[in-house]
Amino acid sequence: MLNLDGLWEFAWTESLSETPRYDSFAAVPGCFDAAGLRFNRRGVGWYRRKIAVPAGKQRLVIGSFGLHAAVFLDGKKLAESFLAWSPLEADFTAAPGEHELVIRTDNFIAGHPLFMDRYDFYGFGGIFDHVTLCPVPAREIRRLEVLPLDHTTGEVLLRIDTDAPVLEIAFDNGPVRRFENVRELRLQVPDFKVWSPEDPVLHTVRVNERSETFGLRTLDWSGPRLKLNGKEIKLLGVNRHESHPEFGAATPEVLLASDLLQIKQAGLNFVRGSHYPQRKFFFDMCDRLGLLVWEEPLSWGNRSEELAVPRFLDTLAEQLELTIHTSFNHPSLIIHGFLNECASDSDEGVRAVGRMMEICHKLDPTRPATFAGNRPLRDRCFDLVDIVSMNVYPGWYGEEPLDAVPAKLAEFARLCPEKPRVVSEIGAGAIWGCHSEEPFVPWSEEFQAKYTASVLRSVMDDPGWSGVMLWQFCNANTYTGTVFKTGRPRGFNNKGLLDEYRRPKAAWLALKNVIEEWKNSSSSK
Numbered sequence: 001m002l003n004l005d006g007l008w009e010f011a012w013t014e015s016l017s018e019t020p021r022y023d024s025f026a027a028v029p030g031c032f033d034a035a036g037l038r039f040n041r042r043g044v045g046w047y048r049r050k051i052a053v054p055a056g057k058q059r060l061v062i063g064s065f066g067l068h069a070a071v072f073l074d075g076k077k078l079a080e081s082f083l084a085w086s087p088l089e090a091d092f093t094a095a096p097g098e099h100e101l102v103i104r105t106d107n108f109i110a111g112h113p114l115f116m117d118r119y120d121f122y123g124f125g126g127i128f129d130h131v132t133l134c135p136v137p138a139r140e141i142r143r144l145e146v147l148p149l150d151h152t153t154g155e156v157l158l159r160i161d162t163d164a165p166v167l168e169i170a171f172d173n174g175p176v177r178r179f180e181n182v183r184e185l186r187l188q189v190p191d192f193k194v195w196s197p198e199d200p201v202l203h204t205v206r207v208n209e210r211s212e213t214f215g216l217r218t219l220d221w222s223g224p225r226l227k228l229n230g231k232e233i234k235l236l237g238v239n240r241h242e243s244h245p246e247f248g249a250a251t252p253e254v255l256l257a258s259d260l261l262q263i264k265q266a267g268l269n270f271v272r273g274s275h276y277p278q279r280k281f282f283f284d285m286c287d288r289l290g291l292l293v294w295e296e297p298l299s300w301g302n303r304s305e306e307l308a309v310p311r312f313l314d315t316l317a318e319q320l321e322l323t324i325h326t327s328f329n330h331p332s333l334i335i336h337g338f339l340n341e342c343a344s345d346s347d348e349g350v351r352a353v354g355r356m357m358e359i360c361h362k363l364d365p366t367r368p369a370t371f372a373g374n375r376p377l378r379d380r381c382f383d384l385v386d387i388v389s390m391n392v393y394p395g396w397y398g399e400e401p402l403d404a405v406p407a408k409l410a411e412f413a414r415l416c417p418e419k420p421r422v423v424s425e426i427g428a429g430a431i432w433g434c435h436s437e438e439p440f441v442p443w444s445e446e447f448q449a450k451y452t453a454s455v456l457r458s459v460m461d462d463p464g465w466s467g468v469m470l471w472q473f474c475n476a477n478t479y480t481g482t483v484f485k486t487g488r489p490r491g492f493n494n495k496g497l498l499d500e501y502r503r504p505k506a507a508w509l510a511l512k513n514v515i516e517e518w519k520n521s522s523s524s525k
């Protein structure tokens, strides 16, 4: 595989129809509108370079991009996608030798099928992840999915999409076994070890030229509590955006790794990738750290009118399918999500959630699926989902005082008692460095710290909750123009437990202390 990251020629135009003049340079991966010359601007970033193409079929892959991308070889369009934050693949054959490669990305919101201008996170432009080129074998293994069936016996189901008549299969460094004309196989992983957050052991399986890493672990959501490897688990985690003031959504891997390490080291076991697909590096890191993940396609607060638009729904369904297939073998991925805070109290909501649930169940029977809803008392979709997920902000939005948080959470925990329930979002804003004395005022670090501790204690002490995902890990770029009750000072959603430069606020320390106390008290019981 050839990695094409590095220095590319760059052009900027205000519209898709203008001819680019490559009078500049840009780093790949990189956002073009996060900082510097084109900060906050909407337009088209053209990336150009020469590549040496070998003989035979090739596949160019862009790991992640925003918001719309197209790939051109010698001026001919090979592929185009609106599935922002997902990988984009372009297959081609060309005469061996040097060719001109252009990746055109734009961050226009108008006309985008999935991204709307009122979303509470910034729609960055650029190439967010690696660009690679690799040869495609004639009878390639197009897809190799490992479904862990039983963590006590090590049994897995392999689903293989290929035209190859003969399959040579090996686990880890074990012996190669030969199979003919099979597409699904139940096999026993030799010398298997179970994957868990405490002991995240990975296995590999190779089928012909393709190798996949996976973990042996099972999930059970048939009763009121979520179980991992047969044991009840409480998910304690954060929501996280791919966001940084300088790098935008193209967060460097060193930063991504440090974010995930901080989450793990704080004693948390969960991260929700809000509100779009996550990069491979993110998952590789979570697999190895033993962090559990919720992933979802791009969507946010969609109203019933939007849920009735075929282009919106079809594109969402397409991205959900791609996301499930792309992340399938990562053991850290335990929940498929979609349609954050959609109009789940409407007919359109019921139809849209029903359609997405069908996709999840069809493609992946091994994981539960859900959407994060924000209208728990009038939701009409709870019957459809595997886990009931609630985004609730008592004591922040609305009239309740901070002290009302435990009672409100206890009330929500009683909804849908037959299914596992999680608080998929909850949080309060704070400006880093803004302090107050008791009684704590909103926006101070102390108010947020008290809020966070109260939320965590309420969820940990209540067997009705299978988990909580605090909103949010760190401050994230959004729009200053967004009108919300309590505003978005400085163009950031300031509910981060850390600020946008990952400087901890008092709430981060409070969180670590509460978790420590909880772990000590549970181990002494």
Ligand code: ADA
Residues within 6 Å of the ligand: 120, 340, 341, 374, 391, 425, 471, 493, 495
């Ligand atoms: C919602 C939404 C988040 C964020 C949050 C907030 O729950 O899902 O993306 O906007 O509200 O900060 O108000």
